Amino acid sequence: MAKQADSKTRSVRGSRTGRPIMVLLDLLGRRWSLRILWELRGEPLTSRALRTACDDASPTVLQARLTELREAGFVELEEGGGYGLTALGRELCETFMPLHRFAERWRSSSPSPRLRGEGRGEGGPPRRR
Template sequence: MALLDLIGRRWVLRILWELRDEPLNFRELQAACGGISPSVLNTRLAEMREALLVELKAEEGYTLTKMGRELLSQLTPLTVWSEKWAKTLG
């Protein structure tokens, strides 16, 4: 499936997550992701912009689109479950 293929790529979920509550510019996003290399970040951002998940707004930086936020909200039950999962592991 195309979506699972996209979010199965490294950094995509992380980028989505880091933009969850405020826009970040390129360098802030890079720092938020723990120093991802700019070339890869730029590639992922291009893919995610093409997928209409993020957009670059002048004066604000990268922000989630409506669809990006929707995707993130689809993911939050997953993050809830993941805490239970993490507890079982540790």
């Protein structure tokens, strides 16, 4: 039988145990979370620049994700007013780099134009069904 989460631990989607990997995957699986981390990997960005980099994501959703990422210790508000990655946030982004390299190789070898991103531009919004 699985251990129940500590009463102080907030329950997360997909896990009643509060296991760290499930908490992390829940956070990173939320809309725009990974994109925000990815866009901040190079340098801090203001809210406006980050919103532009995130294809004009809703300001409400963007602020909600920034708040969650700040609470998680991955993002911090810089003295100049922009958002940047913390040391922990940079470490997390580094763990994505092998996956990023793999994705680039996979995309170039994929026989599917849809999976290569053709026909809608890179980073474009998904087509509505």
